[in-house]
Amino acid sequence: MNWCTESMVSLGRWGVDTVRVMGRATLILFLMLSRGGGGQGAFFPLLVRQVYVVGVLSLVIIAVAGLFIGMVLALQGYNILVGYGTEQAVGQLVALSLVRELGPVVTALLFAGRAGSALTAEIGLMKTTDQLASLEMIGVDPLRQIAAPRFLAGVISMPILACIFSMVGILGGALIGIDWLGIYDGSFWGNMEQAVSFADDVMDGLIKSVVFGVVVSWIAVFQGYESMPTSEGISLATTRTVVYSSLAVLALDLFLTAVMFGDL
């Protein structure tokens, strides 16, 4: 009996805590969005600076990863398809898998590791060293000055990075397929054009990457804000950012794919 109540108590506590965290996260998202534009001082330079940190500096890893993934897709696809004499379909295989799935998802995973963790650590350290509190003391809203530009920069950068990832991947696939494996380039690009539709495939991939951008940046900023003000707390929050955003991206991807392509 006693054990039973104890477990109910812990379950209830867990439930209340979860709802509380969700509430705080939603509140932070709402405040970031509502205070982003207003306030004193120009907002745009802050945003540009964060797009540089979050987006431009992630470009190299995104482009290199895209190139390799496109090349591997072309090689693997060729090895299987050549058995059926349909190696011209490598183009559409590479393009569809990149544009629909791998572009948005792998970009979001890399983005969580490269930019999300850095965001969390930065904000977490600011909190630990009482910089956020100091900002508030001198009358500057840290949500507007620190959190909102980072969040918006992530939302802006994600779709751009995903587009670049897909394009570089397709070029890598073409490099392997056409120049190395000797697929006729007319049928490579032609089949690709036939199979990929702009409204369905490219736009859906873009929508996915915007959603992932919101989720990853939101988790990163929130974890930074919520981190315990110790060195251990920061490392815990950084780990959480990467784990939570990766899981959220993968789960949301299944959901979005089911809605977009599963005729749900």
Place this chain on the structure above:
Amino acid sequence: MRVRTIEISVGLFLVAGLLALAMLALKVSGLSVSAGGGTYRLYAEFDNVGALTRRAKVSMAGVTVGRVVDIEFDKNTYMARVAMDLDADVNTIPLDSSAAILTTGLLGEKFVGISAGGDDVFLKDGDLVEDTQSAVVLEELIGRFLLNSSDGGD
């Protein structure tokens, strides 16, 4: 000067993103039917649509002019009712044109092929293509072939 470098690189980043999107649109998806202006709706009823699916191509003379948007069973005629969106530019399809369900290659995907008739009245939005030819079902063909060959053997 440092701020300026950052701004320039962010600008280049945005341009690179737009370029990648433009390339995805033009080179990879060959942006054509779906975004090229308006469309109009035609219907056709088939005895059997085979493996025709939504988003399948509608072509005339081998050129894609539209896509299948919906396939449903018509409980009054016991036929499959296929709704197609055709490019608004292609507005001169004669009233007595015929629609057939064809296959690209032996195992390729199914698509709707429209062959032009000779009427000088054209199909409009919401019209029904009267003359249709169903999908060739490979199993039926094989079955018929086996039946014929066994007949011949007797």
